[in-house]
Amino acid sequence: AIADGLTDLLGSVKGIRRLSVSGMEQCREVLEELHPEDFENCFLEMYACSGGCVAGPSFQMKKGHYLADVLAVKNAAFGKDFHREQGDYELPGFELRKNFGYCSAQEQEEVSEEEIKDALAEMGKFSPKDELNCGACGYNTCREKAIAIIQNKAEVAMCIPYMRAKQESYSNKVFNAMPGLLVTVDYNLKIIQMNEAASKLFNMPKKRRLIGKPVSEIMDDYSLASILAFERNLMQDEIYLEDQKCYLDRVMTNDKENKMILCIMKDITKERKHKDQIHNAQIEAARMADKLVEEQLKIVQQIAGLLGETAADTKVAVEKLKNTILLESEEENEKK
Structure with a gap:
């Protein structure tokens, strides 16, 4: 987690030289001058972040204290007394060797300007103003990255601005659709x-x-x-x-x-208008029902009035008929 951290833990090993570098520029310079014959039996510790991982993005976001963080890491690794003496010891019996073929700039395949333009276009870079290198892919310039793509040493997806723009474009398409x-x-x-x-x-x-x-x-x-x-x-x-x-x-x-x-x-204009139409129809139906009931009541009242008059006339006629019958009966009784 800290620069020289691995070499500190490793201590001195017979026949092995130890080197440690940190920071992108230092790492790039070392890699450019790295030749097997000059660095034989050398343990090379490299950190992209200057000062090691403890000074990386998380450290910068939290605005911590570099010295305190380094001491905390060393205390965790060695205990409070991290200045203990370390004796020489042999490496364990594991095969740790890895060979990397060296390819000089002269041996690299030549690429044409047209190929570079095509590779840049594939990354969404069509003019010099689009080639503002952020360094996230590890190359010095976007053109170097394009050449690496042509030589199958890199992928288009390694370009973070391109992938971000692609994601935003996709999100916008979904948003607009x-x-x-x-x-x-x-x-x-x-x-x-x-x-x-x-x-x-x-x-x-x-x-x-x-x-x-x-x-x-x-x-x-x-x-x-x-x-x-x-x-x-x-x-x-x-x-x-x-x-x-x-x-x-x-x-x-x-x-x-x-x-x-x-x-x-x-x-919801259509739904609202349909709802308003139903509501208006309901109001109109209620109004018509009220009007119908009112008219029916008038008819009932008229019928009741007519029935009342007819009943009164019938009663008078019946009374007259009854009196006539009674009068005739009395006259017949008197004759007898």
Whole structure:
């Protein structure tokens, strides 16, 4: 984990010389001048990071203390007294030898400029401004990497910017291919990204560039602000867009790690209009039912009135008939 760490542990070995280098530049220089006849019986310890792994990316991210970290590693390896004397000892009986064939620059296959351009294009590099070497592949320049690809000493996938761009391109294709409306906003409620479906909907009235603009310019941002204010992870609501004359169902997710909100929307205008039509039909049916009941009550009342008048006339007629019959009976009795 530290420069000279392996040579410290190895101690002195008969017939073996020990060398240690750290840092990309030092390693590259040593490898360029490395010849078997000059370095016979030599144990070479090499670290890409200057100072060893303890000074690598993790160390830089944590902003630790190099000396304290080195001491901690040595204490863990040797104990607190790591200055103990080490006697000579023979290497164990394992076959540790590995031969590497040496190929000089003159023996390497010559490549043409056209081949280099093709290899660079395969890595997504079409102009000098694309050849900003990051060093992640281990080559000094992108052209050296292209030559290595032609000579089958490297692969296109070793180019991290190319693989990252390829991944982003794939992600964008998936993002844009989604049929739903997707809009991402940062914590300042400004638009970061929109897929094609959202761009077509929101850009249609005014044909303007919306990336970087406040999301309030295209839709209501009250719920988005509520997510931030109350630190919610998920919210759902329904909004109406006056310019587009449409209803949207929104699901908003708070991505705290990337400090942005993903808004997934669905156009529910047809469903909403159908629902409104059903609701209006129900209201109309209820109104018609009320009207029918009212008219039926009027008819019942009219029938009841007619029946009342008929019953009264019948009662009078029956009374007259009864009195006539009784009168006739009395007259007959008097004659007898």
